Amino acid sequence: MLTDTRNSRYAKLCGTGGKDVRWTNGFWRDAVASCAKSMVPQLEHMFEAKEISHVVENFRICAGEAEGDFDGTFFGDGDFYKWMESELYSAVLLKDPERFQRLRAYISLIGKAQQPDGYLSTKQIIAAMHGESARNKDINEFEVYNMGHLFTSACLYKRMTGEDSFLDIARKAAGYLANLYDQAEKTGNVQTAVCPSHYMGLIELYRTTGDESYLELAEKSIRLRDSVVDGMDDNQDRIPLKEHKKIIGHAVRATYLYAGVADLYAEKGDPDYLRVLHDVWHNMVSTKMYITGGIGALYNGTSPYGNFFKDQKIHQAFGYEYQLPNVTAYNETCASIGLVMWAYRMFLVEPRAEYMDILERAMLNTNLAAVSLDGKRYFYENMLRRAKKLEYELIWPLTRSEYILSYCCPPNLARVIMESAEYAYAVSEDSVYTGMYGENQAHFHLANGADFVMTQTTDYPYDGNIRLQISDIKKDGPVTLMLRIPGWAERAEVTCHGRTETYGKESAGSYLPVALSSLEDAEIVLSIPMKTRNTIANPMVEEDTAQIAIERGPLVFCMEQPDVETESLDQIWLDPSAEYQLRFEQIDGRRIGVLETTAFQRKIWNGNPETDPEGASNLYRTLPKAEFEPVDARMVPYFAWDNRGVGEMRIWMPYRTR
Structure with missing residues (x-):
């Protein structure tokens, strides 16, 4: 059970257990099967490989089974715990004793790496082995983030297997955190952990063990946010939590925060926290969420509400209301996964269809778009348009990569896909x-x-x-x-x-x-009849002016280069009155529903700026006359894009009437 609210006083619903529901055929069965057989083993290879991630090697060094220096990302421990969830569900689904055996071996290794006082974060442990004192020096080294994912993974392992080995490690680590927060409260030296996975993790420890000290610790850790000196909008701690009205800052940190607050509300019922959750949720879905369910539009931004003369640069920022660019859309996969976790917890507290609608939108569109259909390549960012040519270089690749430097998203994605059946009821x-x-x-x-x-x-x-x-x-x-x-x-x-x-x-x-x-x-x-819908954006979304997006049921569709005969997708205009026919094709071995239609091709420019008589490459120009002719076109679900080579892609398309 992803989150066990059976005894939560202020939750109206609880989930089904991981062993009690399974996808049996069709769309989600295919996605889960691909994940279990392709994604999860590939991720294990990545974590095991010293030359790629060094994650398991870091644990071996801490456990005294290997020698060397720390390498890899600060948050690799937490990413490994996320992968363990995906392996756990794969083992249950496939009834694979070898996978269970490997998990037990990893748990034993983690237990050996843990320090006597419960501390568990490999970068700092290895530093101490070399005579350095590195604990709790910098919140951006993700120590508490790592422990938070440990808590959640250990609770799921206990629920799925009945075994205590992993849970015992988690409880020792929580004991360390309790001492850390006690000291912070006494000294007033409070820091807000980035991407605060430990709020959800501690509350799951309480739900799994019945030990109320974990709930009290979660409540304390959330309350102490208000004591941070010189807080940042990046961490959502510049102003007291109960004064939050708009969603700001780093998108992953925000969704993890509010998912944890929703968990706390389910146990304690503080109406001020529920009001905050309503306010920031409404601000997000009404003004700062993409049609795909992606969030965190900007690679770097500034806080729209802070002091512009103070350093408020924010990574993976929500930005202003309606600031939703397409080519440069950031939309980190982990942010969309955080949105799913938050929406699910809101749904358990308040059984409103809106929360499940948003969860499904994010799962079917952004989350599944973040991995190739063969389960081997990943997007860290999820753009809504891939242009034919850019006059600048984006910081991220324009196609999926097998291994990405910041590897938090693939294991997060693997676990949310493997656990997806629990969102069915x-x-x-x-x-x-x-x-x-x-x-x-x-x-x-x-x-x-x-x-x-x-x-x-x-x-x-x-x-x-x-x-x-x-x-x-x-x-x-x-x-x-x-x-x-x-x-x-x-x-x-x-x-x-x-x-x-x-x-x-x-x-x-x-x-x-x-x-x-x-x-x-x-x-x-x-x-529920599924008709193709022409969707328009709020006029304040400047980049989508005079354009439409095509939706059918819960799916958002896009057009790619192979879907129409043209020099550039910029020459293709949609007809709002056109009919669309659903057809099924095999794309990379998967059954994919595509939409066939008749669009317009704008005949004015051959796509070559050097021979363009109309000056189409100019920044500004006189509106030229144009001729339009019908052209056969199709559209594929956004989740299936970038599986047929590198070319243009658009969700938002210009349109004209006949």
Whole structure:
């Protein structure tokens, strides 16, 4: 279970366990199978290789099993713990005893590397072995971040295997943190850990062990943020937490922070924290989130709300409202994953379809776009347009890379894909809420005693027909099935026991209850027609003016160079009244739904500035006359782009009417 809110007083729902639900066929089964068989082993090779990451070697040096100096990133320990989650779920899914055996060996190695006082961060341990004192000197060395991911991974390992070995290591490390925060509170020398994974991790330790000291420590660590001297918008600690109204700063740090605060609210119920969560969430989804669910638009920016005469440069910044460039969109994958973790926790606290809609948007679009279809190459950043030519060089590559220097995203992505089936449902005492749709089978044992299996059959996200069949009833209901109607739906039909109810646009973005007095012979069919949508952006999003994006169901589509005969995608205009036909193709061995249509090609310029009579390469020019002619075109889901060679790509396209 990703986060165990079964006993959380202020959470209305809890998740399903990792062993209780699995994707059985179709879209998500393919993604998970690729991850387990390709991504996860490749990542293990990367962590094992001294010449690539040096991560496992760092643990071996700390454990006395090898000699040498620290190498690699400061946050490599935490990335390895994330990978261990993906390996754990792979071992369970594939029923692979060798994977379990390797995990146990890694846990033993980590335990040997841990210091007697519980401290566990390899860079600093190796420095101490060379006579240097390096602990707690610089928050950007990610010591607490590493421990936070240790906590979460150890809790999941305990829940999935029942074994205490990893949890014992985590509890010792939490003891070290308790002493660290006690000292900080006494001395007033408080620092805010970057990318604060430990808020979520400590609360999971409390939920897993029942030891309230971990909850108290999480609450203290969040409260002490307000004591930081000369805080930064980059870390969201310039102003007290309860004064936060807009989302600012480093996108990963923000999403980790607010996910942790949502966890704390689920346990403590502080209404001021809930108000903060509502305010920053609304600011993000209304003004600072891409159509793909990507967030953190700017590689570097300044705080829009701080003192411009003070150093407020921010990495991976949210920027101003509506500041959403396409070519230079940063959108770190970890930020989108952080958004998923935050949205999920908000959903458990408040079962609103909006949270699951955003979670699904981020998962299906940005997160899956961050890895190639063969599971071997990655984007750290997730741009929305790849231009034919740039007059400047971006800091990041324009195509996916097998190994990227800052390797936090691939293992984070692997774990969120391997754990994705747990986003399919959540439950209350007598209700089952649908989350991300996909073909699956789940075993439910509700607090009211109902015990049954539910099988979901669907070709979602390409088709909106979803069949839910109940079987293997060990104890009958009553049960209420809560069906999510996505915000994009124009209408929906629900059929149960031969009776069909039709719902209009007013049902979009809500949950429809289906009350089942008995589970015997229960079959529910939800039908949500999927029409292609022409989406426009708020006029304040300057880069998307006079352009449309094509969406169908939960998927965002894009056009790539192979999808149309043209010198440049800049010459292609869409027709808002055009029809789109869904077809299926094999791209890199995966079944991908593509949209075929007729677009316009603008005949004015041959794409060569040296022979361009119209001056199309000029910064400003007189509006030229242009002719348009029909051209066959297609669009692919954004998650499937960059799998057919390097060329142009656009989501937002100019449009004209006939």
